[in-house]
Amino acid sequence: MADVGRHPNVELHAYSEVDAVTGYVGNFSVTVRKKARYVDVKECTACGDCEDVCPITAPNEFEIGLSTRKAIYQPFPQAVPSAYVLNIEECLGNNPIACGKCLEVCDKKCIDYDDKDELINIEVGTILVCIGMDVYDPTALDEFGYTQYENVITSMEFERLINSGGPTKGHLIRLTDREQPKTVAFIQCVGSRDENRGNPYCSNFCCMNTVKDCLLIKDHYPDVDIKVFYMDIRAFGKGFEDLFQRSKDAGTIYVRGIPGEIEEDPVTKSLKLYVENTTEGTVECHKADMVVLSIGAIPRRDSSSIQQLLTLQRSQDGFFLEAHPKLKPVDAATQGVFFAGCAESPKDIKDSVTQAGAAAARANRLMMQGKVKVEAITSTIIPDLCKACGICVKVCPYHAISCDTKAKTPATVVEAACAGCGACSAECPFGAISMKHFTDPQIEAQIDAMLEVDAKDKVLAFACNWCSYSGGDLAGTNRFQYPPNTRLIRTMCSGRVDKKFVLRAFARGAPIVLVSGCHFADCHYINAVHWTQRRIEKLWDELEKKGIRPERLQLEWISAAEGQKFATVMRAVEELRQQVTQEEIEHTKKVLADVLEPSKLRAPKQPAASEEAPAQEAAA
Amino acid sequence: MAEVDGGNGTLRVGVFVCQCGLNIAGTVDCDSVARFSEDLEDVVVVYNNKYTCSEPGQLEIRKAIEENNLNRVVIASCSPRMHEPTFRAALEAAGLNPYLLEMANLREHCSWVHIGEKDEATEKAKDLVKMAVARARSLEAQEEMIVPITQKAMVVGGGVAGIQAALDLADAGYKVYLIEKEPSIGGIMAQIDKTYPTMDCSI
Secondary structure, eight states: OHHHHHOTTEEEEOSEEEEEEEEETTEEEEEEEEOOOSBOTTTOOOOOHHHHHOOOEEEOTTTTTSSEEESEEOSSTTOSSOOOEEOTTTOSTTSTTTOOHHHHHOTTOOBOTTOOOEEEEEEESEEEEOOOEEEOOGGGOGGGOTTTOTTEEEHHHHHHHHOTTSTTTTOOOOTTTOOOOSEEEEEEEETSSOSSSSOSSOOSSHHHHHHHHHHHHHHHOTTOEEEEEESOOOOOSTTHHHHHHHHHHTTOEEEESOOSEEEEOTTTOOEEEEEEETTTTEEEEEEESEEEEEEOEEEOTTHHHHHHHTTOOBOTTSSBOOSBTTTBTTBOSSTTEEEOGGGTSOOOHHHHHHHHHHHHHHHHHHHTTSEEEEOSOOEEEOTTTOOOOOHHHHHOTTOOEEOOTTTTOOOEEOTTTOOOOOHHHHHOTTSOEEETTSOHHHHHHHHHHHHSSOGGGOEEEEEETTTHHHHHHHHHHTTOOOOTTEEEEEESSGGGOOHHHHHHHHHTTOSEEEEEEOOGGGOTTTTHHHHHHHHHHHHHHHHHHTTOOGGGEEEEEOOTTOHHHHHHHHHHHHHHHHHOOHHHHHHHHHHTGGGGSOOSTTSSOOOOSSTTHHHHHHHO | OOOOOTTTSOOOEEEEEEOTTTTTTTTSOHHHHHHHHHTSTTEEEEEEESOTTSHHHHHHHHHHHHHHTOSEEEEEESOHHHHHHHHHHHHHHTTOOGGGEEEEEOIIIIITTSTTOHHHHHHHHHHHHHHHHHHHHTOOOOOOEEEEOOSEEEEEOOSHHHHHHHHHHHHTTOEEEEEOSSSSSOTTGGGOSEETTTTEEOO
């Protein structure tokens, strides 16, 4: 910790948050909010004089409420930066008549009650997301009595009680009588591996953390009896099995079975644990003076903020989704962004350090070249067709298009800023925007090829590259089976799916068309998916007016983590397909026959009388 | 070296049907798909191999492009999200623009999800190849833009992972901005007493 604080190449911004991010790989522009600390970090020497005179006491967050701190405080003795922070909500000092004591005693004069949040802009090439995890809150699991019995604590609280720097200076005591417990019970998998309550996944480190805790207790107090109630002990890492055996040799008793109920003795405040011992096949009652709940990991509760800023995706468990589970385990799907630590999945310190090294190496690999190739999937304006209406300017989530609607000069695209979603191309009423590598003729060729033979037996599905198509990939890797009638057409974003593609598919005899994209929060192109929804909703009305059942056009949001949902949707659309009659298809083909006529809009370049011809035409 | 016709000259499409061991061939009749592909418009050569992504497989693509003067390549194998970069590189090595590649996903979107439905899966695979060839015929060469990279990194979160990543990058010589929400770095690690398996102090 201290190393990073004094490293000449590291600029530490503590008590700061990422407010906004723009740009793309190699060229991110990040706005960081430095929150008002009310203490000058550079000047503060952490002498503690201010703390001594502060009259306010509040629960100490670092000690999980097991001790108190003042309104002006240092989070913990080894804090980096080694400086105080003032909680202005608790402080009386912003009214100097009421208090102002810390200001008086501070020799360095580094306290400022009028400190304000500061926004700074930082340009970087890569971003590493290492936001960590939160711990599971066991209050929902009533049977363990965490909210009722004071001698039932969490493993995090235990860490503070056994820590020589903690509130008891490392003396393990019960919270009710401050006596050393003679028997301690650990309950494993609290909030983990439970489909119905808590979380279905294994939190990875809790088994070994308990093994470690048992050894710590036995080191300090060899006479304390310890029982561990568990489902399985997962001692899978290097040196873990040794440690597990050591804890057994030291006298820890492992009981297979999770207690179903805990009772407190009203006099002694000791606890009775009722458990089905699944090894012995007996129901047992065990006594303990203290119970430690081995709580699992959950994704950080504020994950969605950075998720949206960097257009990241999360897997079903809520942790961030890597670009590939095996081959790109630390890369985000967003180029130039990497993950390390518990942000990606629950892991222990060694694995976090390993992954951090990997993420740093991946970032280094990108940065050391000094330049990067970006995919050539960008939009191009066809000036002759552009009527300078300005719709594309409103559509573009990246503000990459500009257009002077008054002067009626054709729109222009800043290619470096274009991320390639294609929403502009789909929304342009004049067919004046072409998407490189996802052009209209290319997509139309796929539609036509698919529906040339036996169209009535097939479902045409448009799927966005980042979410729905990947959800389909996940269905594949998990072998989730579904009917073989669907054919996917991949676009980078569902926002690219032009109305005319859907109509063309129906005109070619498609019984069902599915448009699938990311959930709104996952959209890889900020908010391009909103245009998909708007467009499809309008299309439903239009189809209805033409006497075509709107249900034949389906819209679904499927994330990259939703392989199961992908398969379910595929089954659902196949059921819908079976309800579409041949007469219905023939009727649709007749109604939409004109869609297949070569579009006037995409007619070869007209021989313009002069360069200004399109502008004059529009003005007229 | 193959030429890119830019849409004016003759189209010469090569199709590579990958069996992926038994991953695809276990469900999809790859021979039948390959024979079907031969009759598709502008397809001049069709290969049917065990592992297209392997070194020999990639070499074969290269050779096929050069020998048959291919200007479009369709690879019917796994998800493009898996191997598109691999095959684009193979095209590039043969002097063909990497954007003249199209993939048909016969594995994740076909053989793996229609196990036991051999006939239907094979029919679907044929359609997927047909669609890919249709798209490939109108693909155009693209030039990728090269943008400079700011040689600075940002690490969001100063727990054990963030600290380690910041130190590694800083030691490699990059300027690193470490952003931490709390007043001190350290995260959950700092609250833990001893750590396994070494049983030493966390800070």
